[in-house]
Amino acid sequence: MKKYIKKYQFGIIVGVAFITITLIIPYVINKVMYLPIKTNSTSDSDWLAFWGSFLGGVFGGFLTLTGVRYTIKENEKEKEKENEKNKPFIVPLKNTILVYRDVINETCYLSNQGKDENFFIYEQIYFKLINLGKEHAFNLSLGWNPPETHQIENFLQQKHIDNRFKKCFNLICNSRPEKRDDEIQIIKSCDNQDVQETYLFVGWESLIKNLIECIALTNKGNKNDKTYVNMPLGKLELKYENIYGNDVNKIYSIYGQVFQGIIDKDMESYYLSFKFNLEDPNN
Structure with a gap:
């Protein structure tokens, strides 16, 4: 079991993060919006626009980071193969x-x-x-x-x-x-x-x-x-x-x-x- 978790560790983290962002955070935001917090002149649509923009940036950045990480790993594999082929x-x-x-x-x-x-x-x-x-x-x-x-x-x-x-x-x-x-x-x-x-x-x-x-x-x-x-x-x-x-x-x-x-x-x-x-x- 430990070997399985270690092998797919990054995928598990990505899956948990995806579920957290898409399900849990919207639920929390929905609850927070109806708390009696004193603000200036903001409406529900303003808050929704803010959170949509904020979470979109976070989620997009996370996906970009994941893609960059994957690309680097693939490049390292190709480089390792090339180095192995070049060895005497x-x-x-x-x-x-x-x-x-x-x-x-x-x-x-x-x-x-x-x-x-x-x-x-x-x-x-x-x-x-x-x-x-x-x-x-x-x-x-x-x-x-x-x-x-x-x-x-x-x-x-x-x-x-x-x-x-x-x-x-x-x-x-x-x-x-x-x-x-x-x-x-x-x-x-x-x-x-x-x-x-x-x-x-x-x-x-x-x-x-x-x-x-x-x-x-x-x-x-x-x-x-x-x-x-x-x-x-x-x-x-x-x-x-x-x-x-x-x-x-x-x-x-x-x-x-x-x-x-x-x-x-x-x-x-x-x-x-x-x-x-x-x-x-x-x-």
Whole structure:
């Protein structure tokens, strides 16, 4: 009940004031006019004209005040919507990398979006960020939080993949988040059509390599057209500032999708795609 009253407080006040002005005040005036009050030479019509003019001014002013208040509130709502639309909103773009597996040496390495081939020991991926807001974003820092052990185990069980590297999974899943502070000083607004490329350190050697190995050993070197989707790869945390110095914090869940490419006796290839799902801050 209290919430209802608070929500419609202004409407209730307006309703009470309207009833008071239109019903109660005329009744009171009617009674007062017949009181034995000594005046100069005034008649009932004079008093009615006075009270009509007086109450009309009061009532008209009240309606004007109500209209002005409503207009201000609506303008504030529109301004708030516009400000929200202008805020910097950085989105990581979905991308795909090619992972090679040397069958003889059982070594994995990747061709990362046209970059030089990086061995997993470097533990980094390149990806692109775009700012969908109209304001610039400043002092971006990003961090990678590894997935939890049970998430990896559930994925392997659901996909019928033999987990032969449980110890390594536990190691990476229980490690500390890896941060990249002030990796990008400024990302321009979408009006500039600016796409910024950066990279993120992740636990490649302990996580992705082992997942690929699990898939490869489960398939025993045979071609498998199955696509492994929704592989949990942890969370991406983005922190940056708007033009007023206010902090913005966004967290994305990272999911991988693996599809087997060329398979021969010496080399196997796998396409690994990343997608980023923005988490609801209210959850």
